[in-house]
Amino acid sequence: MKGIVKYKLGDGFMELRDVEKRPPGQNEVTVEVKAAGICGSDLHIYHNDINIPIVPPVVVGHEFSGVVVEKGASVGDEIAIGDRVTGESSIYFCGTCRYCRSGYYNLCNSRKILGYTANGCFTKYCNVIYLHKLPENVSFKAGAMTEPLACCVHGVTEQTGVSAGDFVVVTGPGPIGLLVAMVARAEGGNVLVCGTGRDTDRLKTAEKLGIPYTINIETTDAVARVKELTQGYGADVVFECSGVPQAAVMALNMVRKRGKYTQVGLFGRPIEIDFEKIAFFEIEVRGTVSQRRPAWERALALMERKMVDCESLASHEFGLSEWKRAFEMAEKKEGMKILLIPE
Ligand SMILES: [Zn+2]
Numbered sequence: 001m002k003g004i005v006k007y008k009l010g011d012g013f014m015e016l017r018d019v020e021k022r023p024p025g026q027n028e029v030t031v032e033v034k035a036a037g038i039c040g041s042d043l044h045i046y047h048n049d050i051n052i053p054i055v056p057p058v059v060v061g062h063e064f065s066g067v068v069v070e071k072g073a074s075v076g077d078e079i080a081i082g083d084r085v086t087g088e089s090s091i092y093f094c095g096t097c098r099y100c101r102s103g104y105y106n107l108c109n110s111r112k113i114l115g116y117t118a119n120g121c122f123t124k125y126c127n128v129i130y131l132h133k134l135p136e137n138v139s140f141k142a143g144a145m146t147e148p149l150a151c152c153v154h155g156v157t158e159q160t161g162v163s164a165g166d167f168v169v170v171t172g173p174g175p176i177g178l179l180v181a182m183v184a185r186a187e188g189g190n191v192l193v194c195g196t197g198r199d200t201d202r203l204k205t206a207e208k209l210g211i212p213y214t215i216n217i218e219t220t221d222a223v224a225r226v227k228e229l230t231q232g233y234g235a236d237v238v239f240e241c242s243g244v245p246q247a248a249v250m251a252l253n254m255v256r257k258r259g260k261y262t263q264v265g266l267f268g269r270p271i272e273i274d275f276e277k278i279a280f281f282e283i284e285v286r287g288t289v290s291q292r293r294p295a296w297e298r299a300l301a302l303m304e305r306k307m308v309d310c311e312s313l314a315s316h317e318f319g320l321s322e323w324k325r326a327f328e329m330a331e332k333k334e335g336m337k338i339l340l341i342p343e
């Protein structure tokens, strides 16, 4: 079968290759991939500018949905051949460290991740361990976005906490930004999304999804607008989802005293920021990375109950052989969520 392989560390070194279809290990399930999403982090893997270990040669990709076609000997009856599923990007964690024992296996030092240290889902068949069944009303396309949605549930609900009525700002209207915006709205937040002129279509998508406020920061003084909408105080919560240094500076200028700032986007390098403001404003700063089981369950419930619309974010589909075009589109931030459909 064909797979998109990162075959060497460094910028580039990715190609469509023949890869071996491996039978599932004892605890593994083989899933026939129906849809796989290109994540911003896959672009970072391509360019080799991500602070997560990559072990080449490795099939890339960690966001997927599919059908169970084979089970390892120790897999129980809760998973059946033919089940429509998605699966966690964590495929190994030690189970004994402080983080694992408190349920935060996303932080386990020994964690192995699909598409980084083990073969991922940009191929026809993929072996995974921690599966979740897709609700009947969730399509394969939407189901392939469970992983990024779970990341956003972890960031918004578990790490930050949005209370009903909070004024919430999201910087960066990409797929992650809009998922964060939808989760924050589901939590009762009054949400504003900002982007640049390049993001015009993405901001329109945000409006279609029912996000009450959108701003093009190139034509509107975004900080002033946020102040105006919050009686001069600033936002209760800010989620920086763009991974652009200037956006982080702006986001920190939007949050109110004793407000919350959560960094979701990745810069890929150290950035310069006025850290002193966190002291003067008593800002609560948080990080968020990956996700854990409760966030997966909540993500699927949010989709099933139509509180978050992933389907509308799926903008383009490509076969594996067209991966370069798909990656280029993602790189240029064209469209929204770009899916690969293995042929
Ligand atoms: Zn992802």
Ligand SMILES: [Zn+2]
Pocket (backbone or CB within 6 Å): 093, 094, 095, 096, 097, 098, 099, 100, 101, 105, 108, 109, 110
């Ligand atoms: Zn551990």
